[in-house]
Amino acid sequence: MKPLRKVLISIDWFVPGFKAGGPIQSCANLVAHLKGEFEFYIITRNTDYVSTEQYPGITANTWHQIEPGVQVYYFSADNLNFQNVKKVLRGVQADVIYINGIFSRFFSIYTLLIARSSKMKVIVAARGMFAPSAVNVKNDKKKLFFLVAKAVGLYNKVTFHASNLTEVEHIRAILGDKIQVSVASNLPKILNTNTPFPTIKKEQGKLKLVSVARVSPEKNTKYALEVLSNYVYEGQIEFTIFGPVYDAKYWEVCEAIITSLPSNISVIYEGSLDSKHVPAALQEHHVLFLPTRGENFGHIILESLSAGLPVLISDKTPWLDLQEKHVGYDLPLAEPTRFKEAITVLLALKQEEYDEMSASVRSFAAHYVADTSIVAANRALFS
Template identity: 40%
Template sequence: MKEDRVGKTRVLVFIDWYLPGYKAGGPIRSLANLIESLKEDLKFSLVTRDTDYLESSPYPDLESNKWIEQGDESFHYLSSGDLNYSTVKNLLLRGDYEVVYLNSMFSYFFSFLPLWILNGSATDIVLAPRGMLAKGALSIKPLKKRVYLYVCKLFGLVANIRFQATSEQEVHDIKAVFGSESQIMLAPNIPAAVPETNNHLDTKAVGSVKLISVARIAPEKNLLYALNVLSKVKGKVHFDIYGVVYSEEYWNSCKEVIDTIPENITVVVHDGVPQTELFELLQESHYLLMPSRSENFGHIIWESLACGCPVIISDQTPWLNLEEKNIGFDISLKSEAKFVATIESCIDMGREEYTLKSDSAYNFAKTYAANSKSIQLSRELFTQIRGNS
C-alpha cells in the first residue's frame, strides 16, 4: 500500500456539498466529523461543489477549480461549468490516493461517474449510501432510483467496492438491494462533541411547550405530518421551523395547514441555520419534533439530545426506546393519535419532570459519545483495505 511521506493513508473524497455549506444537512456533518476525528491518521483530499445545497452563487472568498490546502487537507471546489465527466476523470487519474470515498448513492457526478470511470480497476473504493437505500428513502422518486440501481448492477459498478453501513439497519438495507454477498463494513457516524455542561433552559411551565424542527423541507422529513398532528393538539404550542425548502409543492401543502392551524398553535418559519448557531437554538427549545420517514443517523436528533433537548420522533430512526430512557419518544407513524397525546402530555409537564428529561438526554449523549467505537471503526474502514485487512 502506498502512503504519503508521513505514513498516512491518502483518501480522495467525493461529496456533492461540503463546508462551509450547511444546507444539505447530515451528510456534511457526518463527513466533517469523520475528517476532524481522523485527520491525524489519514490524509484527505476532497472534491465538492463550490455552492451550497440549492444555491447557485459560489461561496465567497473561496477559489474554484483549483486545489486549496488547509493544514494537511486539500479541497477542490468545482464550479458548475467545470462539473463534467472530463474533470472527474482527470481528478481520478491523478492517482495520488489509496482509497476513493464516495458519500452518496444517487449522485451522478460524485458517485456514479467515479464508479463508472474506476470500474474494473484495482482502486479501493468505499461508498457510504448515507441512508439512501432505506425503504423510506427509496420510496421517494422510486422509478428513477430503480433504473439507477439496475444500471449499477448491470455493469458491475459496485461488485468490488466496500460499503460503509452506519447501523445494523443499513447493513440490512444494503443487502436487500445489492445482495448478501456485498462487502459491507459497519462504521457508525462519528457524533459531534457534547457540550461540557448541560446549558439547556430550565424553564418549563405547565400549559405550554416550545417545539423545534431543524430539517430540509421535503417529504422524507415529514413536516406536513407534524403540522397535521399539531392541528389536533389541545394546549399552547410554539413551533419553530428551520429548514431549506427542497420541494416547493410539498412546502405549499405545509403552508396550507399553517394558514388554518388553530390559534393555540404558533408556527414561526425561519431559513436554514448553520451548525455554529444550532446548539443555542436547541438549548432554547423544550423538544425536537421530527417524525421522519427514515434517518440513517439523524445528526439533529443526536445534537438535540447532546443539548439536553429531548426529542419527539418517529420509530424509523436508529434512536429507539427513548421513553424508557426518559430522553424522549419514538412513535409509529401509523399512530397519529399517540403523537397528539404525547405532545399534550409535554404541554402538561412541569419544570421538575422536564428537567429530569433534559438531564437524562444530556447524560445519555455524553455516555454514548464516551463509549462509541465509531472513530476506531471509521479508521479501519480506510486502513483495512484490499490486501491489507
C-alpha cells in the same frame, strides 16, 4: 516515518455548506475525528444544496488546505465533467476513495467509474439511500438505476459503508447478498464538554417545539403539522421550523395547514440554519419534533440530545426505546394519536420535571459520544 494513507472523499456538498444536512455533517465529523491519522482530500461543489451562489472567499477549481492534512477542491458548475473529475482524482493518488451516496452524476457515478479502473480501495457510503422511504421517492428512476447497476456489476469489488445493521439489510435487499458491506455508525460532532448549557424556562402548559431539517416528504413536515392541527391541546404550543424548502408545492400544502391552526398553536418558519448556529437555536426550545420517514443516523437527533432536548421522533431511525430511557419518544407513524399523547405529556411538564428529563437526555448523549468503538469502526474502513 511512514506516510499517512490518503483518503479522497467525494461528496456533492461540503463545508461551508450546510443545507444538505446529514451527509455534510457525517463527512465533517469523520474528518474531525480521524485527521492526523489519514490525509484527507475532499472533492465537492463550490455551491450549497439548492443554491447557485458560490461560497464567498473560495476560489473554485483549485485545492484549498483548510487545516493540516485536510484539503478541499471546490468544483464550479462549468468545470464539472468526467475528464476534469478524472484529472483531479488521479492527481491525488489516493489509497482509498470514499464516495458519498449513489445517484450523483459527478460525485458518485463518475467518481466510481474512474476509481474502479485504478487500484484504489473503493468505499461507497449508502447514506440511507437504500431505505424503502428513500427508494420510494422517484422510485421508477431509482429502480431502473439499481437494475442496470446490478446487470453491469457496477458495485463489484466495492465495499459499502452502512451505519447500522438495518442499512445492511436494505443494501442487500436491492443489490444481493454477495455485496460487501462494512458497518460503522456515523461519528458524532466533537463537542466542547466545558461549555455550560443554559436552562430554558419551562412553564406547565407551554411548549416550544423545533424542527431542523429539510422541509420535505422524507422529513415528514406535513405530518408534524397535521399532528398539531388534528387534535385539541390544552395550552400554548410554538413550533419553529428551520430548513430549506426544496418542493414549493409541498410547502404550499404545509402553509395551508398552518393557516388553519387554532390560536393556541403558532408555527414559525425561519428558513435554512447554518450548522454553526444550530446549538444556540436548539437551546431556545424544549423538544425536537421530527416524525421523519427514515434516517440512517440522524445527526440533528444526537445534537438535540447533546443540547439537553428530549426528542419526539418516529421509530424509523436508529434511536429507539427512548421513552424507557427517559430521553424522548420514538413512535410509529401509523399511530398519530401517540404523538398527540406525547405532546400532551411534554406540554404538562413543570420546570423541575423538565430539568430532570433534560439531565437524563444530556447524560445519554454524553455516554454515546464517549464510545470509542465508533471511532475505531470508522478508522477500520480506511485501514
